[in-house]
Amino acid sequence: MDQLRFDGRVAVVTGAGGGLGKAYALLLGSRGAKVVVNDLGSARDGVGKSNFADAVVKEIKDKGGEAVADYNSVVEGEKIIKTALDNFGRVDILINNAGILRDKSFQKMSDQDWDLVHAVHLKGAFKTTQAAWETFKKQKFGRVIMTSSNAGLHGNFGQANYSAAKMGLVGLASTLAIEGAKYNIKVNTIVPTAASRLTQDILPPDMFQAMKPELIAPVVAYMCHESFEDSGVIIDSTLGFAVKTHLVRSHGAPLRKKPSDAVTIESVKEKWADVVNMKDATHISKIADVTVTLVGKLQEFEDRSKLDKDRESYWTTYKYNSKDLVCYALGVGASVVNESDLKFLYESHENFTALPSFFILPGMVMDSPVVGQAMPPGKYANFTNILHGEQYIEFVDDFPGTEGEFTIRNYVVDLLDKGSSAVAIVNSEVFQGGRLVLRTQQHIFVVGQGGFGGPRACDRAVPVQPAPKRPPDALVSQRTAEDQAALYRLSGDLNPLHIDPNVATASGHPKPILHGLASLGFSARHVLAKFAGNDPANFKAIKARFTKPVLPGQTLITEMWLEGKRVYFQTKLKETGNFVITGAYVDLKNVVQDGASSPSTQKLASPSSNLKSDSLFAKIEDGIKSNPEKAKSVGGVFLYNITENGKTVKQWTLDLKSGMTVYQGEPKSGKADTTMTVGDGDLMEIAAGTLSPQVAYLKGKIKISGNIMLAQKLGPLLKSGAKL
Numbered sequence: 058m059d060q061l062r063f064d065g066r067v068a069v070v071t072g073a074g075g076g077l078g079k080a081y082a083l084l085l086g087s088r089g090a091k092v093v094v095n096d097l098g099s100a101r102d103g104v105g106k107s108n109f110a111d112a113v114v115k116e117i118k119d120k121g122g123e124a125v126a127d128y129n130s131v132v133e134g135e136k137i138i139k140t141a142l143d144n145f146g147r148v149d150i151l152i153n154n155a156g157i158l159r160d161k162s163f164q165k166m167s168d169q170d171w172d173l174v175h176a177v178h179l180k181g182a183f184k185t186t187q188a189a190w191e192t193f194k195k196q197k198f199g200r201v202i203m204t205s206s207n208a209g210l211h212g213n214f215g216q217a218n219y220s221a222a223k224m225g226l227v228g229l230a231s232t233l234a235i236e237g238a239k240y241n242i243k244v245n246t247i248v249p250t251a252a253s254r255l256t257q258d259i260l261p262p263d264m265f266q267a268m269k270p271e272l273i274a275p276v277v278a279y280m281c282h283e284s285f286e287d288s289g290v291i292i293d294s295t296l297g298f299a300v301k302t303h304l305v306r307s308h309g310a311p312l313r314k315k316p317s318d319a320v321t322i323e324s325v326k327e328k329w330a331d332v333v334n335m336k337d338a339t340h341i342s343k344i345a346d347v348t349v350t351l352v353g354k355l356q357e358f359e360d361r362s363k364l365d366k367d368r369e370s371y372w373t374t375y376k377y378n379s380k381d382l383v384c385y386a387l388g389v390g391a392s393v394v395n396e397s398d399l400k401f402l403y404e405s406h407e408n409f410t411a412l413p414s415f416f417i418l419p420g421m422v423m424d425s426p427v428v429g430q431a432m433p434p435g436k437y438a439n440f441t442n443i444l445h446g447e448q449y450i451e452f453v454d455d456f457p458g459t460e461g462e463f464t465i466r467n468y469v470v471d472l473l474d475k476g477s478s479a480v481a482i483v484n485s486e487v488f489q490g491g492r493l494v495l496r497t498q499q500h501i502f503v504v505g506q507g508g509f510g511g512p513r514a515c516d517r518a519v520p521v522q523p524a525p526k527r528p529p530d531a532l533v534s535q536r537t538a539e540d541q542a543a544l545y546r547l548s549g550d551l552n553p554l555h556i557d558p559n560v561a562t563a564s565g566h567p568k569p570i571l572h573g574l575a576s577l578g579f580s581a582r583h584v585l586a587k588f589a590g591n592d593p594a595n596f597k598a599i600k601a602r603f604t605k606p607v608l609p610g611q612t613l614i615t616e617m618w619l620e621g622k623r624v625y626f627q628t629k630l631k632e633t634g635n636f637v638i639t640g641a642y643v644d645l646k647n648v649v650q651d652g653a654s655s656p657s658t659q660k661l662a663s664p665s666s667n668l669k670s671d672s673l674f675a676k677i678e679d680g681i682k683s684n685p686e687k688a689k690s691v692g693g694v695f696l697y698n699i700t701e702n703g704k705t706v707k708q709w710t711l712d713l714k715s716g717m718t719v720y721q722g723e724p725k726s727g728k729a730d731t732t733m734t735v736g737d738g739d740l741m742e743i744a745a746g747t748l749s750p751q752v753a754y755l756k757g758k759i760k761i762s763g764n765i766m767l768a769q770k771l772g773p774l775l776k777s778g779a780k781l
């Protein structure tokens with residue numbers, strides 16, 4: 058294996074004047090790290106001063122390394138980190154190793170014994186780590202080691218102060234592992250047992266000799282290396298061994314038979330053997346698992362029909378990755394035709410990110426029983442009678458990353474009686490690593506299920522906000538694709554209303570309708586482009602009401618008004634003039650206008666927008682020229698007929714081997730391997746990838762004669778070669 062090196066890294070080791078700290082400093086220094094050797098120089102009870110650190114620095118330098126001594130107390134950790142920044146300009150690794158002992162049996166332990174030990178171990182690690190944290194976050198790299206002890210994990214006579222502080226460090230590491238996760242800051246705990254100033258004359262002499270710090274230093278150094286992936290783990294090491302320790306939980310036991318039963322002291326005693334039975338114990342690696350398993354336990358014996366409908370929660374998890382983001386972006390009309398959309402479509406783009414409205418999805422728990430269960434006797438809700446009425450999302454934490462996992466609590470806030478119909482208001486609280494990151498609220502319109510005598514309004518419903526009564530400040534118009542709903546379904550909403558003509562007809566629609574969230578996704582993108590500098594992190598909240606259904610293929614016109622940091626918007630259909638989204642707004646953290654004069658009309662690229670044949674030809678030609686190898690591998694001569702209103706108006710022939718356009722212009726006859734006849738708009742759709750040539754062919758939109766395989770290869774060629 059190649060030697061693991063630390064070149065270019067700066068490591069701070071506290072308590073590095075001797076023992077373990079010294080071994081860490083020497084090893085890291087010998088592998089290329091620049092080391093800050095911190096040591097107060099006191100004896101193990103924290104008293105006295107000496108210059109051990111200078112000696113360690115000299116040893117590192119004598120071996121050709123770089124190091125500097127630091128004599129600050131860890132309680133003033135910012136000074137130690139300053140030493141690193143002043144001398145080496147950065148800090149990458151922090152080993153919180155400094156420690157003292159003030160052993161006393163518990164009864165004799167003074168406040169000072171307690172406070173001093175806590176100050177050095179726990180507060181020292183807090184101060185020093187916090188001082189380095191901002192740098193770690195900015196550079197998206199940090200390796201932190203906390204030093205715990207078996208006395209902390211298991212207790213040890215005479216060490217109440219020390220073991221409490223040492224277990225505190227485990228908790229500190231667990232939380233920092235969560236907070237540091239998205240910045241590549243790994244925080245781990247070492248539980249070393251070694252010969253050191255702390256253990257001298259405590260361990261038997263033979264054992265003291267054998268427990269060399271040098272046997273543990275490589276373990277810690279590996280945990281500080283950039284290739285080290287774990288975070289939040291506890292590693293116990295001594296005598297050339299390393300073992301992982303973690304907390305486990307028993308399977309546990311219910312203490313009552315059903316929710317209406319009381320828990321009594323006697324029922325606890327009766328179940329105690331099951332409570333402490335560790336046979337099926339499991340490791341809980343994150344706090345979200347604690348909540349989920351607890352709720353799961355609760356649901357095991359819930360008598361669901363008797364639950365208070367207002368408070369019943371349904372817990373789920375939602376995992377997503379870059380593929381989900383790209384699929385969603387395509388579903389809401391992002392297109393490679395717009396250069397500014399590329400960062401939502403290409404996972405290797407340097408600014409790859411999610412569209413803000415994507416994060417509505419974790420709260421859209423399609424199989425959630427909460428709405429169905431909230432219905433009063435004799436009323437029902439299922440896919441045949443629900444419509445998405447309103448939607449709200451609020452970002453309460455940093456904008457989430459491009460992959461992750463959420464734990465979600467869904468519950469019905471209220472069930473409104475609107476006369477003939479009912480409206481269920483469903484809240485979702487979305488947690489990541491135990492932190493609340495998002496809140497969403499949906500209004501589910503349950504057609505024909507009102508009249509049960511419920512309330513008409515609810516003050517916990519996020520209200521819609523009417524648009525200002527003046528001409529809009531900006532407009533964006535974009536046509537949805539015929540396949541928009543089919544594409545949007547891939548993001549998880551498989552409601553047949555959006556794909557099955559029979560279900561649509563049964564629900565009173567002429568054909569399958571577009572998902573409300575797909576239309577909202579279009580309009581939210583328009584606001585993003587116009588007023589948020591295309592930066593999703595600028596979004597704070599979105600609210601919208603769906604007032605009329607949209608049919609795939611219709612054109613959405615988003616009208617926008619900027620007032621302060623709020624963008625009011627409403628969306629209408631070009632074809633009918635009907636408003637489909639009203640009372641909507643986006644609250645922004647920062648307003649970034651696109652500089653267009655007001656009011657402005659921008660036509661975002663639409664897969665189905667009018668065919669701009671000439672410019673498209675030029676782009677395809679460029680693409681083929683810049684990608685000759687690809688073109689050669691496709692090979693052949695390609696003839697395209699462009700047909701408008703049933704008449705061939707242009708013809709284009711390419712020799713894919715040479716990359717040359719053989720002919721482009723007025724129609725004329727010519728023998729080619731393939732002839733594709735496309736309708737108005739379809740070529741753009743194929744180019745944008747929203748309509749595959751195969752589907753277009755099956756739908757009769759493309760007539761192909763000749764080499765069909767060759768025609769099918771055109772799609773990828775356009776996308777890879779042409780800078781569309």
Ligand SMILES: CCCCCCC[C@@H](O)CC(=O)SCCNC(=O)CCNC(=O)[C@H](O)C(C)(C)COP(=O)(O)OP(=O)(O)OC[C@H]1O[C@@H](n2cnc3c(N)ncnc32)[C@H](O)[C@@H]1OP(=O)(O)O
Pocket residue numbers: 421422423424425428443444445446447475478480483500501502513514550552570571572573574602603604605606607
């Ligand atoms: C847990 C499972 C989660 C599943 C989530 C959803 C899954 C998805 O697949 C579903 C979808 O995406 S469906 C597609 C998107 N939605 C739509 O197309 C609905 C469009 N809206 C409409 O058709 C009408 O507004 C309509 C029909 C909704 C209402 O029209 P009318 O009946 O004419 O109502 P109206 O007379 O105007 O008003 C009556 C009272 O209802 C309130 N209201 C109106 N529209 C509302 C809406 N969209 N949302 C919430 N409340 C609404 C009115 O304010 C009025 O109440 P009040 O008299 O108290 O003011």
